[in-house]
Amino acid sequence: MVEAAAFYILAALILGFAALVITAKSTVHSVLFLVADFLCVAALYVTLRAPFLAVIQVMVYAGGIVVLYLFVVMLVNLKRPPEAHSDPRRLSRLGVVMAGAVLAQLIAIFAVGWAKPSAVEGTLSEQNVEQIGRALYTDYLIPFELASFLLLVAMIGAIILSKREL
Amino acid sequence: MVETVIVPLIMIVTVLAAVLVTVMYIVLLERKVQAWVQVRLGPMRVGPHGILQPLADVLKLFIKEDITPARADKWVFTVAPIIVLVPALIAFAVIPFASGLSLFGMDIPGRIADVNVGLLYIISVAGIGIYGIILGGWSSNSKYPLLASLRSSAQLISYEIAVTMTLVTVIMLSGTLSMVGIVDAQLAKGWWFAFMQPVAFGIFFIGGLAETNRAPFDLPEAEQELVAGFHTEYSGMRFAFFFLAEYANMIVVSSVATTLFLGGWLAPFPNVPALSFLGLVPGWAWFMLKTFGFLYVFLWVRATLPRYRYDQLMRLGWKWLIPLAILNVVVTGLLKVLV
Amino acid sequence: MITTTHYMVLSAALFTLGVVGVMVRRNVIIVLMSIELMLNAVNINLIAFSHQLQNVVGQVFAVFIIVVAAAEAAVGLGIILAFYRNKETVNIDEMNLLRW
Numbered sequence: 001m002v003e004a005a006a007f008y009i010l011a012a013l014i015l016g017f018a019a020l021v022i023t024a025k026s027t028v029h030s031v032l033f034l035v036a037d038f039l040c041v042a043a044l045y046v047t048l049r050a051p052f053l054a055v056i057q058v059m060v061y062a063g064g065i066v067v068l069y070l071f072v073v074m075l076v077n078l079k080r081p082p083e084a085h086s087d088p089r090r091l092s093r094l095g096v097v098m099a100g101a102v103l104a105q106l107i108a109i110f111a112v113g114w115a116k117p118s119a120v121e122g123t124l125s126e127q128n129v130e131q132i133g134r135a136l137y138t139d140y141l142i143p144f145e146l147a148s149f150l151l152l153v154a155m156i157g158a159i160i161l162s163k164r165e166l
Numbered sequence: 167m168v169e170t171v172i173v174p175l176i177m178i179v180t181v182l183a184a185v186l187v188t189v190m191y192i193v194l195l196e197r198k199v200q201a202w203v204q205v206r207l208g209p210m211r212v213g214p215h216g217i218l219q220p221l222a223d224v225l226k227l228f229i230k231e232d233i234t235p236a237r238a239d240k241w242v243f244t245v246a247p248i249i250v251l252v253p254a255l256i257a258f259a260v261i262p263f264a265s266g267l268s269l270f271g272m273d274i275p276g277r278i279a280d281v282n283v284g285l286l287y288i289i290s291v292a293g294i295g296i297y298g299i300i301l302g303g304w305s306s307n308s309k310y311p312l313l314a315s316l317r318s319s320a321q322l323i324s325y326e327i328a329v330t331m332t333l334v335t336v337i338m339l340s341g342t343l344s345m346v347g348i349v350d351a352q353l354a355k356g357w358w359f360a361f362m363q364p365v366a367f368g369i370f371f372i373g374g375l376a377e378t379n380r381a382p383f384d385l386p387e388a389e390q391e392l393v394a395g396f397h398t399e400y401s402g403m404r405f406a407f408f409f410l411a412e413y414a415n416m417i418v419v420s421s422v423a424t425t426l427f428l429g430g431w432l433a434p435f436p437n438v439p440a441l442s443f444l445g446l447v448p449g450w451a452w453f454m455l456k457t458f459g460f461l462y463v464f465l466w467v468r469a470t471l472p473r474y475r476y477d478q479l480m481r482l483g484w485k486w487l488i489p490l491a492i493l494n495v496v497v498t499g500l501l502k503v504l505v
Numbered sequence: 506m507i508t509t510t511h512y513m514v515l516s517a518a519l520f521t522l523g524v525v526g527v528m529v530r531r532n533v534i535i536v537l538m539s540i541e542l543m544l545n546a547v548n549i550n551l552i553a554f555s556h557q558l559q560n561v562v563g564q565v566f567a568v569f570i571i572v573v574a575a576a577e578a579a580v581g582l583g584i585i586l587a588f589y590r591n592k593e594t595v596n597i598d599e600m601n602l603l604r605w
Binding site: 003004007011014015018019021022027030031034037038041044045048049050052053056057060061064065068069072073075076094098101102105106109110123124128131132135136140143147150151153154155157158159160161162164 | 506507510511512513514515517518519521522523524525526528529530532534535537538539541542545548549552553555556559560561562564565567568569571572573574575576577578579580582583584585586587589590595
């Protein structure tokens with residue numbers, strides 16, 4: 001009962017904040033709604049028994065990536081008049097396309113039934129962090145090293161891109 | 167029902183009340199300590215030796231006029247103090263104050279929650295507090311707060327990296343992210359982690375000073391430089407929130423340092439039987455003693471050291487503390503494997 | 506009773522909101538933020554399945570997605586800043602020349 005209530009409230013908040021992100025007039029408000037959205041997603045992960053992912057979501061996404069967005073928004077928030085909100089022709093054309101796409105997705109989910117409960121295939125222990133750490137360092141070591149390499153390259157790239165003169 | 171809802175609720179109320187009262191008296195203590203260092207007496211009028219000064223301060227802040235600048239962004243201006251205060255308070259949910267108490271025939275745990283990822287939880291909510299500072303400065307629509315908030319948040323995210331690296335070494339020693347587990351690991355090893363990891367403790371202390379915008383790293387809120395920093399345009403209760411949040415952050419950093427490096431609720435040398443008479447002092451008393459000791463050093467440093475210039479501050483964070491912290495992690499790892 | 510299907514529907518809705526944001530808004534920063542929404546939708550799906558199958562691989566994959574999102578945000582914002590320095594705009598309709 002509590003779980004159902006938690007899910008519905010969190011789902012409503014997530015979708016509500018996401019809608020506000022894409023429709024807010026001020027970019028800073030959009031960024032704030034994005035932060036709120038990520039915090040609600042982290043809460044959802046907690047209800048899904050993934051506490052490590054929840055704190056990583058808050059630490060990296062909400063506390064790192066979106067701070068970066070906020071800094072850039074403040075740097076480009078300027079003397080030019082704000083952009084016209086959105087193109088009306090695009091909106092109506094898009095609306096039809098999107099409605100069709102959502103309909104197709106929902107039909108696929110319910111009809112094909114991918115989410116049928118299957119036999120339990122593994123074990124999620126209480127020691128969530130240990131299990132993830134073990135998986136990262138044994139089975140998924142190569143993707144882990146590649147991910148660290150990717151971060152290094154991204155860091156160097158971001159520094160070079162934002163220098164005034166190479 | 168009682169165990170899962172009522173007891174934590176009472177603990178939450180107790181902890182919040184204790185934190186708020188402690189914050190008020192830390193403010194008084196700071197003024198007194200600075201006064202004594204400067205060979206004067208500090209607040210003496212309100213109550214004997216100024217004991218009731220915090221009540222006077224709170225009353226004053228309550229009844230002050232609440233001004234919102236003309237072209238400030240109203241919603242963000244209102245929400246910024248809340249974003250700064252809430253993370254500072256919810257970080258207390260995972261800090262263990264004692265190993266357990268027996269009251270009214272029930273075993274009350276010494277902490278509000280023992281999460282498997284307790285330490286990461288504290289780091290993540292500290293990251294959320296940065297938003298309040300950025301937004302407070304930006305939404306004031308005024309030069310000095312904007313500059314100060316950008317400087318302050320850049321300082322915070324720089325020193326957050328060094329502090330997180332030192333916490334990695336503590337995790338390597340204790341093998342668990344749970345705060346209670348870290349204190350138990352110190353009990354098992356017989357040494358406080360401050361003795362096993364002195365470099366990490368030093369970096370954590372310096373990083374903690376920078377994370378809470380305390381001297382000598384308080385350029386973003388120094389009166390001589392930027393009026394009052396990011397909270398220039400705030401008055402009344404909103405300013406009180408920023409003020410409360412800064413001191414609550416100080417208490418969080420001290421409590422985390424106590425738990426991670428100074429043994430939490432353990433007596434000194436807990437495994438030595440000759441000193442077991444120290445066990446007569448209850449765990450929560452040791453915790454408070456250590457936390458206040460750490461806080462006192464914060465106040466002492468403020469009264470003693472001159473301020474760092476901003477570029478010196480950033481250079482210290484990026485070019486000295488981060489490499490040192492990473493080197494510490496590498497050396498700890500090597501020692502763990504080879505020794 | 507909350508089944509995995511509930512999480513899949515939530516994820517589909519969030520993904521759709523992200524796509525709408527990318528296609529309709531003209532501020533390039535909002536476009537990037539909508540991409541983050543899409544990545545989050547995928548993450549919710551992965552964690553829900555990890556919970557259903559009681560397997561930790563879903564969470565590991567979600568960690569990698571977060572890493573990629575961080576790298577992409579950093580580089581994307583760097584590109585926006587470099588572009589802004591040259592042309593003073595963040596309107597994606599005006600970013601239409603390779604050279605000027």
